[in-house]
Amino acid sequence: MTAVAAPDRTGARGVAPTEGLRKPRRYGRILLYLALVAGALPTLLPFVWLVRSALMQDAQMFVSPPEWIPAPFQWSNFSEALTTQPFGRYFVNTLVIAVISVLGTVLTCAVAAFSFSRLRWRGRNVVFALLLSGVMLPYAVTLIPTFVMWQELGALDTIAPLTVPSWFAGAGGGVFNIFLLRQFFLTIPFELDEAAYIDGASPWRVFWTIVMPLSKPAIIVVTIFTFIGTWNDFLGPLLYLQSEENYTLSLGLASFQSMYLTQWGYLMAASAAVIAPIIALFFVLQRYFIEGVTLTGIKN
Amino acid sequence: MRRLETRWGILMAMPAILGFLIFTIGPMVASAFFSFTDWTIGASPSFVGLDNYAAMAGDELFWKSLTTTTYYTLGSVPLVLIVSFAVAMLLNEKVRGLAVWRTIFYLPTLVPAIANVVLWIWIFNPDFGLLNSLLRQGGLPASQWIYAESTAVPSLIIMSTWGFGNTMVIFLAGLQGVPRHLYEAVSIDGGGPWRRFWHVTLPMMTPTIFYNLVVGVVGTFQVFNQAYVMTEGGPNHATLFYVYYLFRKAFTESEMGYASALAWTLFMIIMVVTFLMFRNARRWVYYEMAGAR
Numbered sequence: 001m002t003a004v005a006a007p008d009r010t011g012a013r014g015v016a017p018t019e020g021l022r023k024p025r026r027y028g029r030i031l032l033y034l035a036l037v038a039g040a041l042p043t044l045l046p047f048v049w050l051v052r053s054a055l056m057q058d059a060q061m062f063v064s065p066p067e068w069i070p071a072p073f074q075w076s077n078f079s080e081a082l083t084t085q086p087f088g089r090y091f092v093n094t095l096v097i098a099v100i101s102v103l104g105t106v107l108t109c110a111v112a113a114f115s116f117s118r119l120r121w122r123g124r125n126v127v128f129a130l131l132l133s134g135v136m137l138p139y140a141v142t143l144i145p146t147f148v149m150w151q152e153l154g155a156l157d158t159i160a161p162l163t164v165p166s167w168f169a170g171a172g173g174g175v176f177n178i179f180l181l182r183q184f185f186l187t188i189p190f191e192l193d194e195a196a197y198i199d200g201a202s203p204w205r206v207f208w209t210i211v212m213p214l215s216k217p218a219i220i221v222v223t224i225f226t227f228i229g230t231w232n233d234f235l236g237p238l239l240y241l242q243s244e245e246n247y248t249l250s251l252g253l254a255s256f257q258s259m260y261l262t263q264w265g266y267l268m269a270a271s272a273a274v275i276a277p278i279i280a281l282f283f284v285l286q287r288y289f290i291e292g293v294t295l296t297g298i299k300n
Numbered sequence: 301m302r303r304l305e306t307r308w309g310i311l312m313a314m315p316a317i318l319g320f321l322i323f324t325i326g327p328m329v330a331s332a333f334f335s336f337t338d339w340t341i342g343a344s345p346s347f348v349g350l351d352n353y354a355a356m357a358g359d360e361l362f363w364k365s366l367t368t369t370t371y372y373t374l375g376s377v378p379l380v381l382i383v384s385f386a387v388a389m390l391l392n393e394k395v396r397g398l399a400v401w402r403t404i405f406y407l408p409t410l411v412p413a414i415a416n417v418v419l420w421i422w423i424f425n426p427d428f429g430l431l432n433s434l435l436r437q438g439g440l441p442a443s444q445w446i447y448a449e450s451t452a453v454p455s456l457i458i459m460s461t462w463g464f465g466n467t468m469v470i471f472l473a474g475l476q477g478v479p480r481h482l483y484e485a486v487s488i489d490g491g492g493p494w495r496r497f498w499h500v501t502l503p504m505m506t507p508t509i510f511y512n513l514v515v516g517v518v519g520t521f522q523v524f525n526q527a528y529v530m531t532e533g534g535p536n537h538a539t540l541f542y543v544y545y546l547f548r549k550a551f552t553e554s555e556m557g558y559a560s561a562l563a564w565t566l567f568m569i570i571m572v573v574t575f576l577m578f579r580n581a582r583r584w585v586y587y588e589m590a591g592a593r
Contacts, residue, residue, distance in 0.1 A: 032393055039387050040404050046462065047407070049430045050419050066433040112316035120302075121309035131316060134324045138522055138570055140543050140563040144550050145330035146323065148341070168319025178316060203308035232412040234525055239551070250414040254529055257418050264422050271415040278410050290402065290469055 050275075054078070054268035061264055074265060081256075081266035082273060089245060090252035097162050097248065098230040104166035105177060105226045106219060112169050113181035114207045118193060128182075131175050139235075147239055161240040162233075166226070177222045184218035185211055220288045224281075231278060249274050334560035341554050352561035362562070364537050365545040366569075368453065369521060372541065375457035377516040381509065384464040388471035389501075402472070406465035417529045420459045421446075446531055452538040456526050467512050474508035475501070506585040514577055521570055542566055 048068075053061060054077055056070040082088070115121075116128045150161040169178060188211060196206045212219070237251040247255065253274050260266050282289055335352055339345035356362045387405055391398060411419070423430040424445035432442040445455040482500045491499070527533050527544035534540075546566070550559035 032390060032395065036387075036390055036395065036401060039390070040401070043405055043408060043462070045430065046419060046423060049423060053422060062428050064428070064433065065437050066428070066430075108315040108319075111312045115309045115312035119305050119309035119312065121306040124309060124313075127313065127317065131320050134320060136518075136571070136574070137324065137328065138518075138563070138567055140522065140546055141331055141567050142324060142327035143331075144334065144556055144560055144563065145327035147550075148330075148556075149327070151341075165319065165323050167315065168322065169316035170319040170323050174316070174319065203305065203312070207312070228410070232414075234414050238528075250412055253414045253418060257414075257421070257529065264425075264428075267418055268422065271418045274415045275411050278412060279407070282407075282410050286399075286403065290406070 050268055050272055053264055054272045056265055058263070058265055077265040077269040078273065081263075081269040084260075084266070085252055085256050085270075086245070087249070087252060087270065087273065090247050090249045093159075093246060094231060094248040094250075097159050098227050100159070100163040101166040101230045102223055102226045104163065105169065105174065106222055108167055108169040109174060109177040109222065110181050110212065110215075110219065111207065113178045113185055114203075114211055116178065117182045117185040118190070118206075118211065119203060132179065134175055143239075150240065156240060157242045157246060158240075159246070162230070162236050166230075177226070181215065181218050181222060184215050188214050217288065217291065220285070221291060224285060224288055227281075228278065331560040331563055334557055335564050336561075337557040339555075339557040341556060345557060348557070352558050353565070355558065356561060356565065361537065361540060361545060365540045365542045368538070368540050369523070369542040371453050372457060372460075372523060373517055373520040375454065376460040376520050377513065379457060379461050380464045380467055380516060381512060383461055384468035384512075385471050385505075385509070387464070388468050388475055391468075391472055392475040402469070405468055408462045409465040411463075413525045414529060416459075416463075417525055421530055424455055424459075446539070447535060449536050449538040452531060452535060456523075456530075456539065459526070460520070467516070470512060471505070471508060474505055478504045503586045507587065510577075510581050510585045514574060517573060517577070518570055521566070521573075 052068055052070060055073050055075065056067075056077075057072070057074045060067055060070065116124060146161075150156060153160075155161055166174075169175070192210050193206050196210060201209075232250065233248075234250045234254070237248045238254075241247055241251060244255070253270055256270055257267060334345060336347060336349060337345035338348045338351070391401055391405075395401060408416075424447075426432055426442065426444050426447060429445070431445065435442050443451055443455075446452045478501060482504070483496055486496045486500055522543050523541050524543045524547065527539050527541045528547070531539040533544055533548070542562070543566070546559050546562040549555045549562060
């Protein structure tokens with residue numbers, strides 16, 4: 001019945017109802033955009049507050065009603081906040097940890113995903129299912145023994161506890177990365193592998209010269225999320241790094257906060273400086289971000 | 301070839317397998333063992349059986365941390381789900397400049413946890429913070445936010461809502477996957493937007509809602525940073541979240557055995573809650589295969 005009715009509506013008779021609908025529909029559009037603006041304002045307001053406070057003198061911040069435009073623009077908040085503590089050094093420390101973690105995670109997760117998707121061996125699916133079951137484990141369960149292990153190894157206050165796990169496919173939701181890459185690898189035609197094997201290629205060669213180059217989007221997604229994960233990590237550095245020269249940005253900002261409790265101009269400038277690189281990265285790689293989040297959500 | 305494949309297969313999976321053994325299974329077994337011991341770092345653990353678990357029953361702060369965390373979860377998860385679903389619905393209406401809107405709503409989720417916390421300390425500042433400034437300008441009474449026992453957790457719930465972008469993007473992807481012909485069918489039967497929402501959008505979105513619900517609950521049960529940096533569990537233990545209490549037991553009071561018991565209890569709570577959610581899901585989550593007529 002519906003199949004017959006459908007073309008009928010869009011035919012000659014369809015003109016009248018659309019005419020009638022136009023007016024409420026336009027109001028609907030206006031309402032829609034009003035609702036979006038109403039949602040966007042409270043979302044953006046904290047950012048406005050951050051930037052405004054980062055550029056303001058303290059005196060101007062402590063007035064009521066609040067002022068929104070800094071006068072004068074106190075750019076020195078940035079230079080002073082970022083030099084009272086060695087934020088440059090924290091930046092380098094964070095970057096080193098993030099780069100080592102990303103390299104390790106991408107490489108070892110991709111290798112594992114290749115094995116789980118394109119090589120046949122006995123027990124493969126059982127092993128993969130076991131690895132996946134680890135996703136449900138709260139980090140609190142492994143926290144204490146892992147800490148004790150690194151302590152026994154004398155690795156406290158080094159970057160080893162923060163980077164070595166990533167070389168065992170284990171940083172930034174390791175198993176999940178394997179899952180994601182595996183899903184992607186499964187979409188690449190298997191004939192490519194077979195042709196290469198006939199030519200005498202090794203599995204490593206197939207992985208490195210065929211599968212990896214064809215999987216750039218998935219690799220970029222894993223790179224981004226691992227990078228953000230390590231860049232934003234707080235608990236890890238808090239547990240393992242002790243001397244100030246080893247601090248990451250997150251740890252540095254937390255200690256800065258506890259020392260300059262009421263220096264809001266400095267605090268906001270330092271926070272803005274910590275946030276800025278991630279936001280910049282987002283704008284460069286925006287497409288992959290949204291794709292990545294979507295991929296992660298669709299997995300179940 | 302077959303043998304070659306097996307050799308390479310195991311070799312290439314080895315880093316992941318070793319990682320799983322060293323960083324998941326090993327610590328898991330170890331913490332289960334530690335949870336039956338009395339143990340401070342430096343000393344050797346002494347076996348005490350179920351004493352740690354029994355002690356939890358009489359530990360007021362344990363119960364406090366459990367109720368506080370549950371309170372936070374019950375506030376934050378539904379709020380984030382509703383807000384992100386509503387915004388995703390708006391964005392699904394063929395809006396102009398979709399990428400720009402999506403970016404705006406996604407932006408807060410990018411803010412590193414600690415920068416987020418520092419920013420919100422200033423926003424919650426009772427004297428010159430953003431929220432009280434706005435309230436005063438609107439002629440409304442100001443609040444003590446995170447600095448009063450009764451408003452501390454609600455404040456953190458508000459703060460968590462700011463990061464709804466991740467959930468929203470997942471909802472949006474789900475909405476874009478709802479088959480168009482279902483909407484057309486409702487329209488042809490004379491159904492308006494309300495009917496389309498109740499009879500098509502909502503049922504078709506239940507799997508996505510369920511996914512976000514589970515991820516949200518498991519995530520909020522493990523909240524830590526806010527308590528550590530913003531409130532130190534206060535005022536008067538009002539924000540003593542479970543993982544923060546565990547962290548304090550382990551690394552401040554050095555009661556590693558008790559903290560391990562706390563960790564395993566959390567694991568079991570999360571498992572039970574997840575199991576209950578999955579069992580309950582059969583009643584309201586729509587799956588294409590089962591529901592096909």
